[in-house]
Amino acid sequence: MRLIVGGAHQGKTRYAETKYGGCVGGFQIKIQEWLRVGLDPFAETEKFLAEHPDAVIVMDEIGCGIVPIEKDDRAWREAVGRIGCALAEKAETVERIVCGIPVKIKGL
Numbered sequence: 001m002r003l004i005v006g007g008a009h010q011g012k013t014r015y016a017e018t019k020y021g022g023c024v025g026g027f028q029i030k031i032q033e034w035l036r037v038g039l040d041p042f043a044e045t046e047k048f049l050a051e052h053p054d055a056v057i058v059m060d061e062i063g064c065g066i067v068p069i070e071k072d073d074r075a076w077r078e079a080v081g082r083i084g085c086a087l088a089e090k091a092e093t094v095e096r097i098v099c100g101i102p103v104k105i106k107g108l
Helices: 012-020 027-036 041-051 071-090
Strands: 002-006 056-060 093-098 101-106
Touching: 002 012, 002 071, 012 056, 012 093, 027 041, 027 056, 027 071, 041 071, 056 071
Parallel strands: 002 056, 002 093
Antiparallel strands: 093 101
């Protein structure tokens, strides 16, 4: 599995599609959907990884900035951050995209 992170609209998906031929974009939205329907996003992430061990996961960094007022939004923000850490630990490579430029954080 490969992980690509960065802020919104920084060119993550285009980079992943160009370099790897495809990706699972917007993983932070999958986490939000799982929370919304009452599923454990950590368990669902593990299931996803078991079914897609070679996935290229693209995820927005949403933990920087103002803390959301709504409890559900804070729970989502925390889950995205913690799942991002878990994905980075398991990933073969981790890249951060800033202004369309990749910065290798982990891996080859």
